Amino acid sequence: MLKKKIFSVGEIANFIKNLLERDELRNIWVEGEISDYRKVGNNCYFSLKDERASIKCVMFNAENASLREGMKVIVKGDVGVYEKRGYYQLYVREIKIGGIGEIFIKFLEMKEKLEKEGLFDRRYKKAIPPIPSTVGVITSKEGAAIHDIYNVISRRFPLRIVLAPVRVQGETAADEIVRAIEALNERNDVDVIILARGGGRWEDLQAFNEEKVARAIFRSRIPIISGVGHESDFTIADFVADVRAATPSAAAEMAVPDGREIMEWMDEAMERMLSLVARRVGRAMETLEGMRPERMMIHAVREVERKRERCEGVVKEMEGVMNSLIASRRHDMEVLHTALEAMSPYRVLERGYSICIREKDNKVFSSIGDADIGDVLRVIVKDGEAKCRMEEKRRK
């Protein structure tokens, strides 16, 4: 190509583009200081510089980035050529704020090491119990995290929280977190653990990047939800945890179900039970009446009609209960009781029927094979009961 005498601008730009846009310059981390910072819509434009040089940077859709002039950052991205303006620049995808070069490298190395070992593997992730009784929380006693967690839990699904107070930053933080995980695992009442810390500078989250913390999380028999820092901060703990939540509040939301949803499910369950039982009882009553034609004198026909109406009445009554159940999610249990009583077989006794129960095991005597001659039966009528011995039996 270079043998040609005259090139078009486009040709040269394209040639340079091919020279620069190569794998070595893709997915690279670059450390520097921000200057000439501008934000247009969701896109950030700035230069990254150090004592020797400067490189133009652009970050698209950088909604969460809170960058300032002079800030020390590490950015991840690809080198690319912007042919229209004739310059090369860094297309940034990720930004880490602070003078954190060293620890960030360590973080990346640790992440790679543990990932290779399989500590982040999906197959080791434990399921979060759908309905816990007790939630363990590992965080600072003083921080905002425990308040956020408490608020979410008392709003959604109030239960017992066992707080394992630890320091979340500083020399001893990692050891304290490890011991807290172990201590909660020694108890038998904790169903799920939230490991939390409120937002802060990335370098303050280092305890959550330590290997021993990662291994303690991995060893935990109880599932762990991590909620460390802000939305954009990831720590090693987040990768090892069974579930990662963006914030302590979000972790609490994942730890407990929504009490209102459960309440609704329960009301639905009750509604289904009522309708099933009502249908069945209605049918049984009809059969009961139909089975005694010999008792039906002509003048009793109207009586049967009345009973049928009563059956329907019971079903209607239950439907009423169901409707009120749906209408007022917090209905009075008394209503249910009344309905249940109306359904009870003992109500049938009021109408002149009796129930026979085997004395020996309190099972209902409903088939001729259920008892033998000599067996004692309890005959229950509306206002009392009688003990009877069977003298004779005969199959229909």
Add this chain to the structure above:
Amino acid sequence: MQDGGEEKEIKFGDALKALERVVEELEKGDLTLDEMLKKFEEGIRLFKICREKLEKAEARIEELSGEI
């Protein structure tokens, strides 16, 4: 679940699961009337336990003391 003395100790989650089972059994529909009413009563009992637990539930923080 038969031993009534344990009622206070039953966990909400377990009671809810038991309620779910009762509904399933009622829905299967192969019960005698007697069994059905017994299940129904059991269902109501569980429903009451669950509701009471849910309504009375309070969030509280206990602190792990000692060695940490």
